[in-house]
Amino acid sequence: MVDIEKSFNEAVDFLYGDNSINPNCSNVWYGTTESIRSYFDLLNWENINKVLTVCSSGDHVLNSICCGAMYIDAFDINPLTFPYLQLKIGLILALPYTEYFKFFEKLSLACSSAEFEYELFLKFKDYIPHPYDIFWEKLFLENIRKNSHNSVKPGLLGKMCKNYIPFSTMKLRNRYLSSEEEYEILRQNLRSCIITFQEADIFNLDKKFDDYYDKIFLSNISDYLDVNYESFNDFIKNILVNLLSENGEIIAAYVYSYIANYEKLGIHFKNSWGSSASFFSQDYILEQIPNISDFGFIDPGYKDSVLIYRRKKI
DSSP states (O other), X not given: OOOHHHHHHHHHHHHHSOSOSOTTOOOEESSOOSOHHHHHTTSOOTTXXXXXXXXXXXXXXXXXXXXXXXXXXXXXXOTTHHHHHHHHXXXXXXXXXXXXXXXXXXXXXXXXXXHHHHHHHHTTGGXXXXXXXXXXXXXXXXXXXXXXXXXXXXXXXXXXXXXXXXXXXXXXXXXXXXXXXXXXXXXXXXXXXXXXXXXXXXXXXHHHOOSOEEEEEOTTGXXXXXXXXXXXXXXXXXXXXXXXXXXXXXXXXXXXXXXXXTEEOOSOOTTOBXXXXXXXXXXXXXXXXXXXXXXXXXXXXXXXXXXXXXXXXX
């Protein structure tokens, strides 16, 4: 059972207080910085039913549903990510493809007036899955109240989100936004899929979840781990593997700038230590994909990559 009052109090404390109630609260990514569409196209989505994925901007969840997954368990150390996903879902269910682009951009940039932002919200409030419709209405109204004393940054989403990304770029990075047809597939699937959420980091996923998944997405969490390659490899192959279905796969790491300025940098995690990535030479597949800048520019001299572990060869 979702404790909306607890979630609301945590959000208010993060946005306007000292973030002492739940220090895990932080700004939510406006949209993915990964080329999700590129590597989802490389994966086998036939008979895929259950997915475990990081929540973050919500785009891994939405793209998985667009590809046919109907049971999605999401996790994130930041509890604000799931309410943000519910806001996105409300907009998608409420609006056709062309209107979604216009409306979400208007909502995201409505930073000059908290009242105008709230008026926009009311137009799709009834489509936000319950009880997050209550969460967001309370939060938009609280933002109006707070702004009566401080008008420096009135927009709620401007306070909560980070790294605004143009929709021209989001269309390149996301399958569900790539065309009207894909968007309608997502809208249809959203009406019957089941999405759950747990506040968790990757090292306690085996304690939070006890199901078997066809795909597990870890995004670029590896960039934020203070571990060496050997420890990360051991975690994937000996612990997380226990959550995989027979033919499941773990998209273990998204590696930015695998190739930079035509120079192969290889597998590298920002905060990890170790001199060799040879631990990934067996049982893993490394797929190179285009690096799409926030402005939608694709430079052939730059490539990202995804590190994939498969329990059984497909």
